[in-house]
Amino acid sequence: MHASDHLSVAPPLVELGGLSDLSKSGRTIHATASPLNETYAVFAASLLDNLPGKQRHASPDDQPIYFVSSEALPLSERRLFIGDTSIIFAALQNLVKTAKDNGLDLLQDEGSQRVIRKLALDYVNFSKECWIHITQTDLKPRQVPGDHYRILYTCLSLFAILYVPEYGLENAPVGDDLVEWLNVHFIEPSTEEGDHLSSLERPWEDETFWPYLTRATLRGLSKAVTFFLGTLSVHPSENLPRLSQSIIPLLNSQPKLQAYETEREFAYASHRWKEKVKALRIELDDVPVSDRHDDFEDWWDRFSDIVGILEGRGEVVQKACEELGADWKEVCVAWAVFVDTRLRRQDLPDIVAQVLEDMPPDPTNLEDMVHAALFTGDPLKALDHAAKLDPWLGAHLADIMEPLALVERDANEESGLTIRDFYVLSYAQYLHADPALWRITVAYMFSCGKIGARTADEVLLHVPLRLYSSGSSITSESNTDGVPEKGDLAGIVKDVNATCHEYQREGIRRTVCRIAAQTFVQKKEFGLALSYCSSAEDWAGLGRVVDRILQEYIHAAGPEQYTRYVFGIAPSLQAFRTNPGAQGVFIHRLMFAVRYAEFHQRLANGDFQDAAWDLVTMFQDDIAPKSWWGVLLCDAVQLLQYEPTPLFSYVSACVLLHRLDEVCTRTMQGSGEDYLRILEMKLQAGGRHDTQQQLQLARLALAKYFARCTMVGTGGTLINRRVGSAV
Incomplete structure (x- = not known):
């Protein structure tokens, strides 16, 4: 395995050379893949844990669990690149969708083709800007070397040249575009070489002089070539100064496709130019053999190579590239510029295939492999190499290739x-x-x-x-x-x-809202929890949130905190009432929580009369759940004992008595769980346990209350008899 196939953890689970000790201890390394993403849980465990049906039991001596990822998390510069290029991706998706909705053929629609080219060039420019930014800043740590974005830049720009040309120029000669691409991304000869030669009085004496001229000629760098050819005017040869002056105007006048309105004009100009080169060849061949050398070089042979390149002789082009140490790309580009000046994109793969037989690409260099696949017209192979180079590159190339019909659109x-x-x-x-x-x-x-x-x-x-x-x-x-x-x-x-x-994705949205509601409940942000339950139309969940709020009152919060919780959700009550999808039973429970909070707020504010009225109406309006009746009756005790003015009317007191009778009767019949469950929980939270004693206190308070009513002339015979029996 390669080093890149390994995932490292720090500190190491096993020290270097410690595998044998690990094995002797009866342990091994386990790794469990996450179902969510490319992460793994790695830990050391007993070999017995691998046995079928064997469950792993943690122990205090267990080593920690490491969480590792096979993908490096994007750092700042990578995030910026990902975010910016995702905008281009979204624009292309929108174009494809719009074309599909309107029944447009992207391959035939000029406007769509121009937009696709513009978006492809946007990818090129963003990769270029990121490369420049990384190389000009001392950014640490770096996700990838700055050169990585240069590679993306070269691949994307080559793809744009070969597969996304300007609309109407699909069948135009490609040579000028390719040589420009080569000169931008793979600079040869170097600026340092030119500076060195220009500093010499007689540069032809330097061993790099003629290779420099040959390379500059192959690259179409006429200004550099003519400058150094001008220095040959003082060369001791009788013929070289004259020949160099003859070739300079040819180099400066080589026809370029962009300079002509039609390809026919370009072809005619190229033909006339080649005739002038042939005349120079005749003149060169007439040079006597005795004057073809100087004290440093066989200048005639070197000059002949340059003329042979201008003549478009393929064997000379390939020989010159091999001698210069150039690769297959330079041969192919020079071929399109000098050998076959009308070479079109669709004909390029045949030429490239011939060149690659003698000068294959570097299989260890993914950049070179992507270039070779693009040159040979093999999009599938280009995608394979691009994805290995960077998954971003593979994805975005494939995304452009499909609407251009470069890859199959049918699913596997x-x-x-x-x-x-x-x-x-x-x-x-x-x-x-x-x-x-x-x-x-x-x-x-x-x-x-x-x-x-x-x-x-x-x-x-x-x-x-x-x-x-x-x-x-x-x-x-x-x-x-x-x-x-x-x-x-x-x-x-x-x-x-x-x-x-x-x-x-409405179903997913509702599920997420339910998950969020649970999270907000844990944070005790009950208002937001109810809001998300409503958004998810999770009425059962809404009921559970209300129950949780009520439990806060029972177990921990007490009346004051409970009131604050409920008033945070009270504004939602009206909205729930008007929601046609809301289920009444759960809204009813929310109404009780709000009314019960209002009751406790009035108690806290000393508004006992209204508190008594709230207590009774919760019974009369059937808002209070039966499981809370025992709690409400116990809450009534302090109000029943209030002096000097009774807080309950005779009718209100009867309501309380009827509810107390029902609780006691149902409890005796075995249904106490339905009526006293919340009271029992409240008493246990407060360190008490006897619910029957609390009910007796409530009954005694009612008996005394009716006795007071009798003394002031209210009540009736039936009530008096019931009070007496209660006492």
Whole structure:
């Protein structure tokens, strides 16, 4: 295995040379893949844990679990590149969708072709800008070497030249474009060589002089060639100064396609120019053999090579490139410029194939392999090498190739994916290694048909809400400086909802809202929890949130904190009442929570009369759940004992008595769990246990209250008898 096939952990699980000791200890290294992304849990465990049906039991001596990823999380410069180029990707998706909706053929529509070319060039420019930025800044640590973006730049620009030419120029000669590409990305001869030669009085005496002229001629660098040919005016040879002056105007007048309005004019000019070169060849051949050498070089042979290149002699071009140590690219480009000046893009692969037989590409250099595949017209091979070089490159090349019909659009029968979708999803999987890039990740996934949509659904369901809300070190896409930010849980959920709306994933949106509601409950932000339950139309979940609020009152919070919790959700009550989808039983429970909070607030404010009225109306309006009756009756005790003015009317007191009778009767019949469960929980939380004693206190308070009513002349015979029996 290569070093790149290994994942390293620090500190190491096993020290160097310690494998035998690990084996002797009866342990081995386990690795478990995550179903969510390209991460693994790695730990040392007993060999017995590998036995079928054997469950692993943790012990205090266990080593820690390491979480490693086969993909490096994008750092700041990589995030910037990913984010900026995703905008171009989205623009292309929008173009394809619009064309499909309007029934346009992208291959035949001029406007669409121009837009595709513009977007392809945007990729080229962004990779160039990123390369320049990385090389000009002392950015550490770096995700990839700065040269990596140069490689992306060369591959993308070559792709744009060969496969996305200007509209109407698809069949135009390609030589000028290729030589410009070669000169921009692979600079030869070097500036240092030219500076060195220009500093010499007699540069032809330097061993690099003629190789420099030959290389500059192959590259079409006429200014550099003519400058140094001008220095030969003082050469001691009788013929070389004259010949050099003859070739200078030829170099300066070599026809360029861009200078002519039609290809026919260019071809005619090239033919006339070649005739002048032939005349120079005749003149060169007339040079006596005795004057073909100087004290340093066989200048005639060198000069003849340059003339042979201008003549377009293929064997001379290849021989010159081999002697200069140039590769196959230089031969192919020179061929299109000098040998076959009308060479078209569709004819280029035949020439390249012949050259590659003698000068194959470097199989260890992915950049060279991508170039070779593009030159030979093999998009599939280019995608394979591009994806190995960088999954970003493979995905975005494939994304442009499909609308250009460079790759098959039909899905593979086994995988169900098109070629384009395969590479885009592979890139999205790479992005998924960083949870903070989930927005961009799902954008790529949703562009890949049903399989991509289902994959994106899983990503949306697993957006790390807890990590964001707890101030994780994971950063958002906008945080390109790599500084940890404390996320806004509500903001993240809002973004997820917006994404679900954008891609019409209503079921996923509701599930995410339910997950968010549970998270907000744990944070005791009950208002937001109810809001997300409503958004998910999860009425049962809404009921559970209300129950949780009521449990806060029973177990920990007490009346004051409980009131604050409920008043945070009270404004939602009216909205729920008007929601036609809301289920009444759960809204009824919310109404009780609000009314019960209002009751306790009035108690706290000393508004006992209204508190008594709230207590009775909760019974009269059947708002209070039966499981809470015992609690409400116990709450009534202090109000029944209030002096000097009775707080309850006779009728209100009768309501309380009837509810107390029902609780006692049902309890005696074995249904006490339905009526006293909450009271028992409340008493246990307060360190008490006897519910019957509390009910007796409530009955005694009622008896005394009716006795007071009798003394002031209210009540009746039946009530008096019931009070007497109660006492």
